[in-house]
Every structure is written in C-alpha cells, then in structure tokens.
Amino acid sequence: AQSVTQLGSHVSVSEGALVLLRCNYSSSVPPYLFWYVQYPNQGLQLLLKYTSAATLVKGINGFEAEFKKSETSFHLTKPSAHMSDAAEYFCAVNPWGGSQGNLIFGKGTKLSVKP
Amino acid sequence: DAGVTQSPTHLIKTRGQHVTLRCSPISGHKSVSWYQQVLGQGPQFIFQYYEKEERGRGNFPDRFSARQFPNYSSELNVNALLLGDSALYLCASSSSQSSYEQYFGPGTRLTVT
Numbered sequence: 001a002q003s004v005t006q007l008g009s010h011v012s013v014s015e016g017a018l019v020l021l022r023c024n025y026s027s028s029v030p031p032y033l034f035w036y037v038q039y040p041n042q043g044l045q046l047l048l049k050y051t052s053a054a055t056l057v058k059g060i061n062g063f064e065a066e067f068k069k070s071e072t073s074f075h076l077t078k079p080s081a082h083m084s085d086a087a088e089y090f091c092a093v094n095p096w097g098g099s100q101g102n103l104i105f106g107k108g109t110k111l112s113v114k115p
Numbered sequence: 116d117a118g119v120t121q122s123p124t125h126l127i128k129t130r131g132q133h134v135t136l137r138c139s140p141i142s143g144h145k146s147v148s149w150y151q152q153v154l155g156q157g158p159q160f161i162f163q164y165y166e167k168e169e170r171g172r173g174n175f176p177d178r179f180s181a182r183q184f185p186n187y188s189s190e191l192n193v194n195a196l197l198l199g200d201s202a203l204y205l206c207a208s209s210s211s212q213s214s215y216e217q218y219f220g221p222g223t224r225l226t227v228t
Contacts, residue, residue: 004157032215034215036219041224042221042222043119043205043219043220043221043222044158044205044207044219045219046216046217046218049215049216051215090157090158092157094215102148102160102163102171102173103158103160103215103217104160105150105157105158105159106157107155107156107157108155108156108157
C-alpha cells in the first residue's frame with residue numbers, strides 16, 4: 001500500500017541553522033511528491049513538488065527537496081532557518097501516476113526555531 | 116483571484132446531529148477534494164468530485180457524503196455525528212480530475228460535543 005513516513009514529529013533548530021525534515025514514501029508507480037506547510041489555524045500551502053523532472057526541486061521561501069529513488073526519500077532542506085519558518089510541514093504523495101488527484105499525507109513534522 | 120474559500124470557519128455540534136460544510140474552488144477549477152485532519156495527524160482523503168461526479172472516495176463510513184454543484188462548488192455532509200468526527204475539514208481544488216497540484220482552503224474546524 002502506498003504510504004508516507006515522516007521521521008520525527010518535532011524538530012527544533014536554532015535560527016540560522018540547517019533545516020532537514022525527512023520523508024520516505026512507498027509507491028508502486030513513479031510518484032508525484034509534495035511538501036506542504038501549515039501555519040497555526042490555517043490551511044495547507046504548497047512549498048514544492050516533484051513531478052518526474054529534475055530530482056532537485058526548489059520551492060518557495062528558500063526550501064528545496066531532493067528525490068532519491070534508490071532511498072525512496074524526498075527530504076526537505078533549507079540552509080538557514082528563519083523564525084518565520086516555524087510551522088508544521090507535511091510530505092504527501094500522489095501514487096496514482098497522474099490518473100487521480102488525491103494525495104496521501106504523512107503525519108507531519110512540527111518545526112520549532114529558537115532565537 | 117480569490118483562493119479556495121470554505122464556510123463556516125468554525126462549527127460546534129452535538130453528537131447525533133448533522134452538519135454541512137461548504138467549499139468554493141478557485142475560479143476555473145473543476146475538481147474539488149475533501150480531507151479530514153484530526154489534531155496531530157496529516158490530512159486524510161475523503162472524496163474527490165469532478166464535473167459533479169464522485170471520482171474517488173477514501174476509507175470513510177457512509178455517514179459522510181458530498182456533492183458538487185454546476186458552479187463547481189461543493190458540500191460535505193456528515194450525519195449522526197460522533198465525537199471522533201471533530202477535526203479540521205479541508206477542501207482542495209484543482210484544475211482537472213487528474214491534476215496533482217491541489218490548492219487548499221483554510222478549512223472548517225468542527226467540534227462535536
């Protein structure tokens with residue numbers, strides 16, 4: 001069955017430090033992969049997406065993610081954390097090969113940024 | 116352009132009651148999907164509607180139903196509410212049935228007491 005696993009429900013970094021949020025997926029077909037961010041009491045905002053083009057994907061707010069098929073991973077990184085990055089981050093997969101639009105989400109990782 | 120809009124923002128219901136949640140997609144988008152996000156969890160897919168027809172359904176009981184109108188707006192209905200239905204209900208729109216780029220609304224926070 002298709003699934004998404006996010007390692008670490010809570011990650012804490014200092015302002016200016018590297019952000020690394022981990023995501024592993026399982027899919028029987030080449031997947032489309034996404035990272036969304038959710039601020040308190042808000043909906044989800046798309047950060048970036050992988051759709052079988054370049055394996056290194058750049059998104060908004062300085063985030064990027066690398067698709068590694070051999071590791072079935074799609075980890076999210078940002079070189080230097082900012083206080084405004086504090087939020088919950090969700091990795092999601094569309095495992096349907098483009099035939100359907102619905103997404104399967106991980107449980108989320110809450111990012112805290114210390115001054 | 117306006118994004119995805121949902122109403123109401125918050126709702127408090129009693130066990131056994133019925134609730135209707137509403138969603139208006141981005142102009143030009145014909146597909147609407149509904150997700151349930153329980154506190155501390157990621158969103159779970161409930162339904163996808165495209166061109167007024169159900170095109171996908173997640174693992175939810177028959178108490179959950181939805182429909183899409185000619186203007187592509189959508190309603191999610193939940194009957195016989197249970198405490199476990201308390202969640203943030205998210206609506207997402209996309210341009211087509213197979214479009215994987217989904218745009219989410221702010222959600223409706225449902226509390227069942």
